[in-house]
Amino acid sequence: MKKIFLLFIFFFTTGFPQAVKQNEINLFSPANIKKFADYLFCSNDYLRAALEYEKYFSLYPNDSVKFKIATAYSKIGDYDKSALMFDSFTKSSELFPYAKMEYFKSLFQEKNYFRLRSSILNIDSINNFRFAYQAKELYYYSYLFTIDTLPPESIYLAHFDKTDIRQIKNFYEWKTDPPHKSPLLAALLSAVIPGAGKFYVDQVADGITALVATASLGYLSYTDFKAGHYFRGWLFGGLAAGFYAGNIYGSAAAAQIYNVKIQFDFENSIGVFINAKNFFTPGINFCK
Amino acid sequence: MKITVTIFLLTLICTAQNLFAQNEFSRQYNLALKFYDEGKFYDAVTECKRLIFFDADSQYTYCAYMLMGKSYKMGAKFSDAILNFTNAELNAKTSDEVFQSKIEIIRANILRRTTDRALQLLDELDDDKNFSSRTAGINYWRGWTYIFADKWKKAAVSFSKIDSCKQLEKLCRQVDDDKYSETFSYLISHFIPGAGQIYTGNYVSGILSLGWNVLWGYVTINSFAANRIFDGLIELNFLWLRFYNGNLQNAQKFAVYENQKIANKALYFLQFQYKGLKP
Numbered sequence: 328m329k330k331i332f333l334l335f336i337f338f339f340t341t342g343f344p345q346a347v348k349q350n351e352i353n354l355f356s357p358a359n360i361k362k363f364a365d366y367l368f369c370s371n372d373y374l375r376a377a378l379e380y381e382k383y384f385s386l387y388p389n390d391s392v393k394f395k396i397a398t399a400y401s402k403i404g405d406y407d408k409s410a411l412m413f414d415s416f417t418k419s420s421e422l423f424p425y426a427k428m429e430y431f432k433s434l435f436q437e438k439n440y441f442r443l444r445s446s447i448l449n450i451d452s453i454n455n456f457r458f459a460y461q462a463k464e465l466y467y468y469s470y471l472f473t474i475d476t477l478p479p480e481s482i483y484l485a486h487f488d489k490t491d492i493r494q495i496k497n498f499y500e501w502k503t504d505p506p507h508k509s510p511l512l513a514a515l516l517s518a519v520i521p522g523a524g525k526f527y528v529d530q531v532a533d534g535i536t537a538l539v540a541t542a543s544l545g546y547l548s549y550t551d552f553k554a555g556h557y558f559r560g561w562l563f564g565g566l567a568a569g570f571y572a573g574n575i576y577g578s579a580a581a582a583q584i585y586n587v588k589i590q591f592d593f594e595n596s597i598g599v600f601i602n603a604k605n606f607f608t609p610g611i612n613f614c615k
Numbered sequence: 616m617k618i619t620v621t622i623f624l625l626t627l628i629c630t631a632q633n634l635f636a637q638n639e640f641s642r643q644y645n646l647a648l649k650f651y652d653e654g655k656f657y658d659a660v661t662e663c664k665r666l667i668f669f670d671a672d673s674q675y676t677y678c679a680y681m682l683m684g685k686s687y688k689m690g691a692k693f694s695d696a697i698l699n700f701t702n703a704e705l706n707a708k709t710s711d712e713v714f715q716s717k718i719e720i721i722r723a724n725i726l727r728r729t730t731d732r733a734l735q736l737l738d739e740l741d742d743d744k745n746f747s748s749r750t751a752g753i754n755y756w757r758g759w760t761y762i763f764a765d766k767w768k769k770a771a772v773s774f775s776k777i778d779s780c781k782q783l784e785k786l787c788r789q790v791d792d793d794k795y796s797e798t799f800s801y802l803i804s805h806f807i808p809g810a811g812q813i814y815t816g817n818y819v820s821g822i823l824s825l826g827w828n829v830l831w832g833y834v835t836i837n838s839f840a841a842n843r844i845f846d847g848l849i850e851l852n853f854l855w856l857r858f859y860n861g862n863l864q865n866a867q868k869f870a871v872y873e874n875q876k877i878a879n880k881a882l883y884f885l886q887f888q889y890k891g892l893k894p
Contacts (some may be wrong), residue, residue: 355671363665375661465621547846559838559846566853 357386364395369614373399390420395613397429406437424457425611430463432606440469452467464488468607471498471597494600501593513582517575524578528585537574541567640666649680649844652729654703656686676706677716686717710745716750720751721756725894730764758783759894762885765878767791771815784893790881797870811866815873824862832854 353359371463384392392405395562397412413430416423427450434443447466450456467486470477472581477483480499487495508528521541544567551560601607628800647662663679663686666745670676680703687696704716704848717740724733737757746753754776761770771787773873774780804811808828831854838847885893 352639352669354639354665359669363668366668367664372664375664378661447776545847547849551846554843555844559834560798562834563846 371403406433409433428608464607508582510579510582514557514579659686722894733760800870807863815869827858
């Protein structure tokens with residue numbers, strides 16, 4: 328009886344904690360590292376996800392994890408790294424066409440348009456490349472971001488989807504004939520009629536102010552000299568000259584600012600469009 | 616007898632092994648804590664996230680969220696810190712944990728300068744009967760909230776309610792006494808241009824301001840006196856009023872600037888020499 332009791336105590340005290348211990352998980356086992364990385368990836372915590380996937384990848388390399396690492400780097404803006412990884416997929420991989428398109432996307436985001444175009448031209452050597460059409464769209468769209476001469480309109484537009492033609496046509500027209508204002512012309516106009524340069528760059532209120540201020544101060548200076556009030560004559564004359572010269576300079580500067588602003592608006596528009604289109608890249612959703 | 620002793624010894628050894636075997640989650644928490652202590656806040660957050668992800672029974676969820684919040688706070692990511700402290704509060708199991716997490720939220724709000732939110736949370740704690748014994752702590756953080764909101768007089772009032780905070784109370788009162796009145800500086804400059812600048816100790820600027828106003832005032836009045844009304848109006852508008860208005864703005868700006876210098880000196884002291892708890 329005594330022995331049975333002692334055996335019971337032995338198994339209870341040693342077996343129970345062992346059973347609990349068996350339920351304990353190794354947080355750093357490869358499977359759990361991947362599980363955690365997947366969770367981070369789908370929570371948009373891409374840097375941490377990339378680092379966790381890399382740990383797993385060093386033990387069990389596979390294309391799916393490599394794709395996720397590259398995607399994570401792309402998401403955090405490390406396009407250099409993502410391009411390198413996407414470019415390393417072999418043609419035998421199922422993910423090859425997706426990786427290739429993501430590679431193009433990374434080059435585009437890296438603003439490496441020259442390499443992008445030469446890489447896209449090379450895909451002709453790949454038989455039946457699944458996303459050849461989208462790659463060509465990206466190829467031609469990149470022209471909007473560079474100073475390179477665009478192909479003729481009809482050839483250019485022929486490479487885009489019909490639903491996008493209208494928008495692309497607007498971009499093409501803006502790029503080939505941007506509605507810039509000439510700083511020299513703005514300055515000349517203001518030299519002839521104070522404020523006219525401001526009118527030219529659509530700053531009507533500034534133009535009226537410049538005209539009224541210069542004319543009033545000039546008139547005051549003239550009448551003061553005429554009445555023998557030399558101090559005030561010089562004072563108003565100096566102010567009038569300052570306004571006049573300032574307005575000429577201001578008009579030229581305003582034309583430059585106008586050009587920068589519309590250039591910024593244009594680049595913003597083409598950036599928003601390509602982002603909305605996900606860079607003509609199909610992408611894979613790993614977080615369904 | 617021999618068998619009995621053997622079984623007893625085996626039992627003892629195995630039990631000891633299991634009792635002292637560290638739980639995986641506890642080890643994980645300690646790992647995160649180690650990173651935090653070493654100043655590796657990014658790694659601390661990663662390990663806390665891992666702990667929360669695998670800790671299905673939420674044994675360490677509260678602690679992990681608190682540590683994550685503190686790590687984000689150390690990285691000056693106050694909004695992320697508040698989010699994690701709020702999660703900690705949601706996972707708190709005792710009223711002490713609730714209080715601690717709420718105080719951490721308040722401290723992060725103080726540093727983020729979202730004063731209204733900090734005060735709102737302090738009022739909530741004040742009204743909560745569960746924390747009626749913690750009034751001193753609540754007043755302490757209220758005082759700090761006011762310090763960071765540049766309301767030194769109110770801060771002094773809050774600290775005066777705590778016996779052990781006489782040093783802070785004295786400091787806040789001193790700062791409040793040393794500061795210049797922005798309204799007074801602005802108003803006296805209406806009557807005597809440059810007086811506001813002189814009041815805040817900026818004598819050169821004050822005299823220059825007075826000189827410009829006297830000059831353009833004289834030129835303007837002279838024009839009106841000579842019946843050159845248009846001249847007078849232009850001089851009044853483009854010269855005298857421009858300098859007069861500039862004088863008013865300048866007087867106020869100097870008062871603000873000088874007050875900032877006084878407040879910054881006090882904050883510098885609090886940051887580097889004050890030994891008590893800080894936000």
